[in-house]
Amino acid sequence: xxxxxxxxxxxxxxxxxxxxxKCEQHMGHRAMYWYKQKAKKPPELMFVYSYEKLSINESVPxxxxxxxxxxxxxxxxxxxxxxxxxxxxxxxxxxSGGVGQPQHFGDGTRLxxx
Amino acid sequence: xxxxxxxxxxLSVPEGENLVLNCSFTDSxxxxxxxxxxxxxxxxxxxxxxQSSQREQTSGRLNASLDKSSGRSTLYIxxxxxxxxxxxxxxxxxxxxxxxxxxxxxLIIKP
Numbered sequence: 001x002x003x004x005x006x007x008x009x010x011x012x013x014x015x016x017x018x019x020x021x022k023c024e025q026h027m028g029h030r031a032m033y034w035y036k037q038k039a040k041k042p043p044e045l046m047f048v049y050s051y052e053k054l055s056i057n058e059s060v061p062x063x064x065x066x067x068x069x070x071x072x073x074x075x076x077x078x079x080x081x082x083x084x085x086x087x088x089x090x091x092x093x094x095x096s097g098g099v100g101q102p103q104h105f106g107d108g109t110r111l112x113x114x
Numbered sequence: 115x116x117x118x119x120x121x122x123x124x125l126s127v128p129e130g131e132n133l134v135l136n137c138s139f140t141d142s143x144x145x146x147x148x149x150x151x152x153x154x155x156x157x158x159x160x161x162x163x164x165q166s167s168q169r170e171q172t173s174g175r176l177n178a179s180l181d182k183s184s185g186r187s188t189l190y191i192x193x194x195x196x197x198x199x200x201x202x203x204x205x206x207x208x209x210x211x212x213x214x215x216x217x218x219x220x221l222i223i224k225p
Contacts, residue, residue, distance in 0.1 A: 042205075
C-alpha cells in the first residue's frame, strides 16, 4: 500500500467546472510535489512545496492552483481546464526536498476533461 | 541541459531470464539516480536510489549500478517473474534538486 494517498482516483469534469485534487502523507515529510503525466510519457513536475511554502512553479497555467494547508496535505485546485489537461496527476513527498532524498509517490488521480 | 535516455523502449523476455535495463544521462553533475517502477494506471514505486558517490545498490533480485563518469546506469533483474512486468523509469536529481526523467522501458515477462 502506498504511503501517499490521493483522492479521488478518477475524476471527470467539464471545462467550466471547479474541482480539487487532494494528497495526504503521514510520513512527516516536509516537501510535497505535484506532477502531471500523459500516457506513455514520464512525469512532468508542476509544483514543489517545501515546509508549506511554494518553492517551485514550473510555469504552470493559472487554471491550476496549488495549496498546502499543512505539512501533511497538498491540494490542487482546478478551474476552467482544457481537454489537453486530461492526464494522470501524481503527488509525491520527500523528507525535506533536499539532495538525495527519495520521493514517494501516490497512485495518482486520473483526470478526464470533457 | 540534462537529458536522460532509456534503451530499449520495450523489452519482452521469457520468465526466469536475467535482464538488464539501461539508462544514460548527458551531464555527470548529478546528486543521485533513482529507478522507479510503474504499473499501468498506477503511481511510481521507488526501487533503488544510488547516491552520486556510490557505485551500486541492491534490493532482492534487483541490482542497480552507476558510472557517473560515463553517464550510465543499469538495472539488473535476476530470475525475472511475470510480476516484474511494468514500465521502469530512471531519473537523475540535478543541481536544482529536481528529477530529470527518462522515457521508460516497458518490460513484459512471458510466463
